[in-house]
Amino acid sequence: MTGTLRFIGWALAGHRRGMALAILLGVLAGTAESLVPITVGGALDAALTHSSQAVLGSCGVLALLLAVRIGGSVSRFRILGGVQISVNFRLVDRISRHVADAAVPVSRTFAPGEVATALSVDAPAIAALPMALASLLGACGAYTVIAVYLLGRSVLLGCLVLFGVPALVFCLGRALRPLEERQTAHRELLGALTVAGSDIARGLRVLRGIGGERIAGRRYAARSQQVRKAGIAVAGTHALLDAAQVLFPGLFLVTVLWFGARLALAGTLAVGDLVALYGCAAFLVQPIGAMAGAISALAAARTAATRIGSILAVGGTQEPLAAAEAAGDRITDHASGVWIQRGDFTVVDTMGRHGSELARRLAKAQTGAVLAEAVPYLFAGPLREVVDPATRHGDAAIGRALHAAAADDVVKGLASGLDTEVEEAGSNLSGGQRQRIALARALLPKPELLILVDPVTAVDAVTEASVAERLYAERRGLTTVVISGSAALAQVADRRVSA
Numbered sequence: 001m002t003g004t005l006r007f008i009g010w011a012l013a014g015h016r017r018g019m020a021l022a023i024l025l026g027v028l029a030g031t032a033e034s035l036v037p038i039t040v041g042g043a044l045d046a047a048l049t050h051s052s053q054a055v056l057g058s059c060g061v062l063a064l065l066l067a068v069r070i071g072g073s074v075s076r077f078r079i080l081g082g083v084q085i086s087v088n089f090r091l092v093d094r095i096s097r098h099v100a101d102a103a104v105p106v107s108r109t110f111a112p113g114e115v116a117t118a119l120s121v122d123a124p125a126i127a128a129l130p131m132a133l134a135s136l137l138g139a140c141g142a143y144t145v146i147a148v149y150l151l152g153r154s155v156l157l158g159c160l161v162l163f164g165v166p167a168l169v170f171c172l173g174r175a176l177r178p179l180e181e182r183q184t185a186h187r188e189l190l191g192a193l194t195v196a197g198s199d200i201a202r203g204l205r206v207l208r209g210i211g212g213e214r215i216a217g218r219r220y221a222a223r224s225q226q227v228r229k230a231g232i233a234v235a236g237t238h239a240l241l242d243a244a245q246v247l248f249p250g251l252f253l254v255t256v257l258w259f260g261a262r263l264a265l266a267g268t269l270a271v272g273d274l275v276a277l278y279g280c281a282a283f284l285v286q287p288i289g290a291m292a293g294a295i296s297a298l299a300a301a302r303t304a305a306t307r308i309g310s311i312l313a314v315g316g317t318q319e320p321l322a323a324a325e326a327a328g329d330r331i332t333d334h335a336s337g338v339w340i341q342r343g344d345f346t347v348v349d350t351m352g353r354h355g356s357e358l359a360r361r362l363a364k365a366q367t368g369a370v371l372a373e374a375v376p377y378l379f380a381g382p383l384r385e386v387v388d389p390a391t392r393h394g395d396a397a398i399g400r401a402l403h404a405a406a407a408d409d410v411v412k413g414l415a416s417g418l419d420t421e422v423e424e425a426g427s428n429l430s431g432g433q434r435q436r437i438a439l440a441r442a443l444l445p446k447p448e449l450l451i452l453v454d455p456v457t458a459v460d461a462v463t464e465a466s467v468a469e470r471l472y473a474e475r476r477g478l479t480t481v482v483i484s485g486s487a488a489l490a491q492v493a494d495r496r497v498s499a
Contacts, residue, residue: 037279376438
């Protein structure tokens with residue numbers, strides 16, 4: 001609970017002034033709207049006493065209140081619209097950067113659909129929270145004005161509103177807990193279904209080859225039915241909650257009017273006050289709805305923060321961003337003690353997570369560095385665009401990069417050469433082919449600093465030696481760091497380091 005609220009607070013940080021101004025405008029607008037029925041009641045009493053001056057004065061006040069209501073609402077929504085867009089962008093940027101930095105562990109833990117859902121559903125849920133909070137505080141201002149007014153007319157009515165509205169909101173808040181639980185269960189099932197669909201799509205050829213296509217289809221259909229039932233349960237609970245938001249305030253309205261009518265019959269409440277009482281009681285439905293909506297928005301934001309937090313927790317490292325720094329002709333990683341001489345082809349013999357962390361630290365030390373992870377990801381599209389996503393190079397340059405990565409035989413083996421369509425994640429290529437294509441992609445822009453993590457783990461010994469020789473020749477005079485235990489790469493290196 002504390003962690004999710006802290007994360008929500010981080011997401012909203014930097015917008016305190018805008019949110020404070022929007023909340024103030026919301027309170028002013030809500031207060032002005034709550035004073036409308038009271039002003040109408042006063043105008044009616046003035047009309048019954050034939051006081052034209054008082055009627056005109058009430059009409060002027062009414063016009064002013066409506067102007068404040070409209071102006072405050074428009075300004076509030078304009079400010080909060082900008083805050084919502086900014087918060088959503090900040091969350092999307094944070095998630096995207098983390099996924100880019102920790103692509104391998106995130107891809108192993110979460111399906112692509114789950115990350116996409118975090119970007120398209122969870123981030124907007126948190127970004128919508130300021131709007132709900134502003135509506136909540138505006139409703140509280142209106143509720144306070146009406147309660148004070150009714151206390152001045154009747155202690156019984158005032159107490160009924162003063163204590164009845166919080167009781168209603170509390171009951172509605174309790175009713176939201178089953179909804180939140182069912183929403184969480186539905187999200188989990190939907191995530192599992194996304195993973196199952198992705199697995200079937202990637203392994204369709206294998207399934208067809210072993211005759212498992214129909215079995216996989218039946219399993220997917222069964223999971224789909226579970227998601228459908230969970231969705232119906234969420235919709236049913238949501239419908240009951242919507243009905244409660246109409247029923248309970250309606251019963252409350254009837255109760256308040258019944259007491260008001262008895263007071264009017266007893267002569268302790270004027271006709272104008274009775275009309276104002278009806279307007280106030282009817283208006284209270286709106287603050288109650290706003291309060292319930294704010295509770296619902298907070299619950300959704302908490303669920304979203306938990307989901308986003310689980311993604312950000314995968315593959316995160318605790319070392320500071322400045323753990324490695326570039327100074328003079330060296331790049332030094334203070335966390336491991338490894339230093340890189342500029343212009344050298346350096347092979348660092350370290351394994352596992354420490355190698356990946358070292359690579360990320362070195363990449364952050366210099367602007368424009370290119371980092372190629374151990375498990376490369378290839379986007380779908382023509383091979384030419386896979387190697388050159390920015391489409392800045394001609395076929396000759398692409399061919400040289402492919403040759404340097406010992407991947408020219410891959411192109412020759414494809415029916416359409418560089419025009420061959422690569423499927424998502426390079427699923428129509430072997431592991432070694434994907435690795436060499438990704439290496440060519442990293443070599444193509446000729447970065448000043450190139451960092452490679454285990455670039456030859458999926459190739460045979462002959463190809464490994466060819467990659468080592470061509471890679472060294474291509475990067476001669478440029479700073480290259482290869483984190484690998486490969487003997488072929490170590491043999492051609494200018495400098496070898498153990499970490």
